[in-house]
Amino acid sequence: MALKLITLDLDDTLWHTAPVMRRAEQACYDWICAHCAGFADLYSLEGLRQYKSELAECYPSLQHQMSQLRFETLRRAAMQTGCDRNSARALADSAFAVFAHERSTLELFAGAEVMLQQLATHWPLIAVTNGNADLEKVGIRHYFSAHLNAETIGAAKPAPDLFHAALAHAVVEPHECLHIGDHPHHDIDAAHAAGLHTLWVNLNESPWPDAFASPTLQVSALSDVVEQVTQWQRQLSH
Incomplete structure (x- = not known):
């Protein structure tokens, strides 16, 4: 053969993926907390992870769309702080970009x-x-x-x-x-x-x-x- x-x-x-993911999620969370008023009051990092899991359960089509799921989690959470749709989308785009950069910065x-x-x-x-x-x-x-x-x-x-x-x-x-x-x-x-x-x-x-x-x-x-x-x-x- x-x-x-x-x-x-x-x-x-x-x-080794676990430390990369922890760093990427922390950097993403820190960025959106710094740029979206009230975000940290609504979600801790662990709370945001839980919300992402809940969205995946509610929307099975997102279960294999990990980037889209993470973006959607950020977008919806930002809207819950009172942001309008356009602002929430822009915040989610920028926060996800922070995550994506750290996700691919690895040894x-x-x-x-x-x-x-x-x-x-x-x-x-x-x-x-x-x-x-x-x-x-x-x-x-x-x-x-x-x-x-x-x-x-x-x-x-x-x-x-x-x-x-x-x-x-x-x-x-x-x-x-x-x-x-x-x-x-x-x-x-x-x-x-x-x-x-x-x-x-x-x-x-x-x-x-x-x-x-x-x-x-x-x-x-x-x-x-x-x-x-x-x-x-x-x-x-x-």
Whole structure:
């Protein structure tokens, strides 16, 4: 079997997402509190997160539109302070821009960029993610032939839609693709269910959850990915 495509998850596969999100949400909240009178009286940061969750439950169409959901949360909250529609929209636009900047200001895991450089010299790479980081701002977009996310496709992993879209974009069959990701369910089990081979990025060296299909390959450091994939390909070719 010749490998013709590699798909990659982003959040928590190439970088640690939780501190990035905390910083981005705090910066966004601080900005709108400073520019929208009464906002802090209505919502704490945790309260704003809860309001966002409530909106997602009320409007299922927004559940995979994370940028739009965050913008809509900010817009509606600003209107609750007494802002008119135009002012609320302008505030939400500016506050979301602060969030988006911080969301894509991040530090790659050790070995991540070297791994991308080496993989991209041998195989086309497609990013498949539930998140909304801007790869141009991160500085790694040039390694990927495409960047697909749940917002543009309309469904988040573990649904198979992102994998199907990547296969269609590259015009390859599922058995000709390897997916690399960190999440046992959303990445490995879901990709396996879609017919792809899988590589589990297990940086914490956690035990594999027995409820899910086992990965084809596994690494505990990104610096080992290229060697693992290359050796696997050699074995398959013999």
